Amino acid sequence: MNARIAAFFREFSESRIALVSLGITLFFVACTVLAPFISPINPYDLRSIRLSDARLPPGTQQVEPVPELSIPLAARDGKARAEGVTPAGDPIVLQLVPDSDGRLALEIDARNMVVTEIRLRGLPIDASVQGARKHPIRSEWTLANPASTLHIETGPQIPANLQFSVLIKGESEGTGMTFLLGTDGYGRDMLSAIIYGIRISMIVGAAGALGAMAIGTFLGLIAAWFGGRVDSFIMRLVDFQLSIPSLMVGLLVLTMLGKGVDRIILAIILIQWTYFARTTRSVALAELRKDYVDAARCLRFSALRINLLHILPNCLPPLLVILTISIAGAITLEASLSFLGVGLPLTQPSLGMLIANGYEYMFSNMHWIAIYPGLVLLVMIVAINVVGDRLRDMFNPQLKR
Template sequence: MTDTLKATETRAARLRPHWRATPMARFAAEFADSPVAVAALFVTLTLGLLALFANFITPQNPYDLMQLDIMEGMQPPGSTSFDGTMTYHLGTDQQGRDMLSAIIFGLRMSLGVGAMSTVIALSVGMSIGVLAAYFGGRVDSIIMRIVDLQLSFPAILVALILLAVLGKGVDKVIFALIIVQWAYYARTVRGTALVERRKEYIEAASCLALSHRRIVFRHLLPNCLPPLIVVATVQVANAIALEATLSFLGVGVPITEPSLGLLIANGYDYMLSGRYWIAFFPGVALLVTIVAINLVGDQLRDVLNPRLKR
């Protein structure tokens, strides 16, 4: 009996802060229920900070020709420079670039392209999708036929065609990723907005003769954000993978810009010669980044929509 009472008191003490906590605190507590997700979030934030402060923490700027020495090329992991002032923990590539520094600079490019394209595509798709759901009728029909047409083609194919027309460049890659992604957000927000559109608070706002703009952007759209947050998190990882694929194929960012896809492409020809580190370590960095972001997105989905929790 005593053990049962103690167990009950312990459980009550554990639950009490959740009832009194703010919504943000409850959200954080529910997210922290998954140690894997917490670890993935820590890895994602660490990679983001490394990319943000790449100029200050890397021992070398791998894209500054004044700091490179071709005689240092193809050094294996753990080797030391000829003058003894620098240790190449992950080795060097054929141009003498420190692979650790190149990977961190490549992370900055990949994360930046993925995040920027996702934010812009989210804004465009969110606005179009909520307008389609709110006005319905012919507007909804036309918009959704365009969305269906967009989603009927593979994303990589659309991006390849666009870049073949536009050419190489970071801005062109971002534009191609926006065109590829916006339809996902439009379809997601439309489905959520159709449900919210029939609720009483929207009908009450219409009865009060509020403007369409105020109803859409102040009442309808904020209630459609939770599923969009999950989709956006996953799409960041997809955008990073797509950018790396395009760069690997030689149609993405130019060779003068750091990118994980370009680093993998540079080392691909040396894999069979035993110089595995040139492509292997950038590939591991890309894999860890995508997996960590996807794990964070999965936990966000479970927290924001418990019905989808496995």
């Protein structure tokens, strides 16, 4: 057995393109198995996703937003003092003193805190803040990268009683997380979403193709063994199934049953079982005419034993080739259905769903949201198809003559 396996891989490796494609396919399989361990974050965990991180370009570092600190001031004759505590626990002191007629000076003592923005809210309508931008509607003035002292113009005279709030925002700190491939419109890390998208696409493709192989092989063996009306009924059912476009069948199934991984797998099985049934029937009909089947019948073996232990092993080589190609077809079908919005929900991003989410940003210079998942899907499908073509060539006896 080991010698046969070694000879098989030796023959397979004669094609370097097929060998590279096999390595790429195994890499995607590893991503499927190890996704929770190699993914930077879990895109399914809504607690790890922030809308403030949406649409960030590749290579951007994630920053931790600093909460805004609000300190009220109640001045009498232009004098007031208030204290607060920064998010880091350091004290911050505000001192308001008259500077001249109708002018106040607000001194800010923020230790160990880099103030990036200050907003003054609640000042009189006729007041103004030097160097600040006033809100068009509200009584609010905003000053970016302020100095330690702000100058407030209150008019000809300083009001005897003045109350307003000072909102202070500090410098954001990095979390140590870098979005290597950027983020999508929901703030999810594209690299993590792609890894989990590979996982979903591979699981859906493999499960759907294996399910279709099991059902199609079973019906193909039944059609070949019984023949007659049973064979005619199954083959007419196959012809009817093949006359309907695959995408139409998938849309019909998912429209009736709803979104979900299990529904997509069911749709793939209903679409692809016909290919396995036809292939199994044609190979089984050829095997039924051979002497070893007649010998098994003379030994009074049961029909189940003859089909499973004698005929089915001889049907496996072409079925394995079709299985490999069907996996790529199933991945393409799932991506198409998800792109159309009937596949998986937004909380379970597959490659097709990621491409659909990034399509609306294609003309907004945010190409990474759709391009990277599309390239991964393209490489995956091409690699699996090349492996399937190589297996087809190896199992074709006419090419070995």
